[in-house]
Amino acid sequence: MIRALIFDFDGLIVETETPALQSWQEIFQEFGQELTPERWDDNVGRGERIDIVGLLEQLSGRSMDAEALTARRRARHVKMVEAQPILPGVLQCIADAHTMGFRLAVASSSSRQWVAGHLDRLGLIRHFDAVRCRDDADVGVGKPDPAVYLAAMRALGVAPNQTIAFEDSPRGVQAARTAGIFTVAIPNDVTRRMGDAGADLTLNSMADMTLAEIVRVTEAQG
Numbered sequence: 001m002i003r004a005l006i007f008d009f010d011g012l013i014v015e016t017e018t019p020a021l022q023s024w025q026e027i028f029q030e031f032g033q034e035l036t037p038e039r040w041d042d043n044v045g046r047g048e049r050i051d052i053v054g055l056l057e058q059l060s061g062r063s064m065d066a067e068a069l070t071a072r073r074r075a076r077h078v079k080m081v082e083a084q085p086i087l088p089g090v091l092q093c094i095a096d097a098h099t100m101g102f103r104l105a106v107a108s109s110s111s112r113q114w115v116a117g118h119l120d121r122l123g124l125i126r127h128f129d130a131v132r133c134r135d136d137a138d139v140g141v142g143k144p145d146p147a148v149y150l151a152a153m154r155a156l157g158v159a160p161n162q163t164i165a166f167e168d169s170p171r172g173v174q175a176a177r178t179a180g181i182f183t184v185a186i187p188n189d190v191t192r193r194m195g196d197a198g199a200d201l202t203l204n205s206m207a208d209m210t211l212a213e214i215v216r217v218t219e220a221q222g
Helices: 017-030 037-043 052-060 066-082 090-099 112-121 147-156 170-178 211-220
Strands: 004-007 103-108 130-133 163-167 182-185
Touching: 004 090, 004 147, 017 037, 017 052, 017 066, 052 066, 090 103, 090 211, 103 112, 103 147, 112 130, 130 147, 147 163, 147 170, 163 170, 163 211, 170 182
Parallel strands: 004 103, 004 163, 103 130, 163 182
Antiparallel strands: none
């Protein structure tokens, strides 16, 4: 029987993935360079892992002030994210989960400051029984490692077969499935072309199915 839902944050609750890419693309364009989605892929679903400024230096043949450039881009990224609405279906899913008596958590490869800060700003943090992030002491690693999902389940007191995970990226799907959780993939504009990594169910939007319908599919698949 399902007892809990675990949500990714970036690209799943709020569309932060497109602003993350676009804010760097704007910087690259200033120097006459292009940051393609393919070059960005290694970051998606696990936090920024590639040396973006180093890549820009390599492409442009110029030395950059990495700290200043990164700070300017970060401010632009935050401004863009703050203009984004909560994605379709998220609020209804949370409301239905509470009605059904489910426990809720967020499991993210981003920092706690980033995730908790935005959840608080959006008035969502009170809905979640637990938030687990890459930099938490009981996690320490990003997806596709399953550590963040395992930590979230421990915090909720549930087993994998009692849980449904919602993810937008292949690495997130891989992390949840490795943890043994039924996983619903809901790709966004950045992650859609990357595939669903064998998710148990793939939707275009969280509004495509009711939570009751998703639970029925989950339990029918055992």
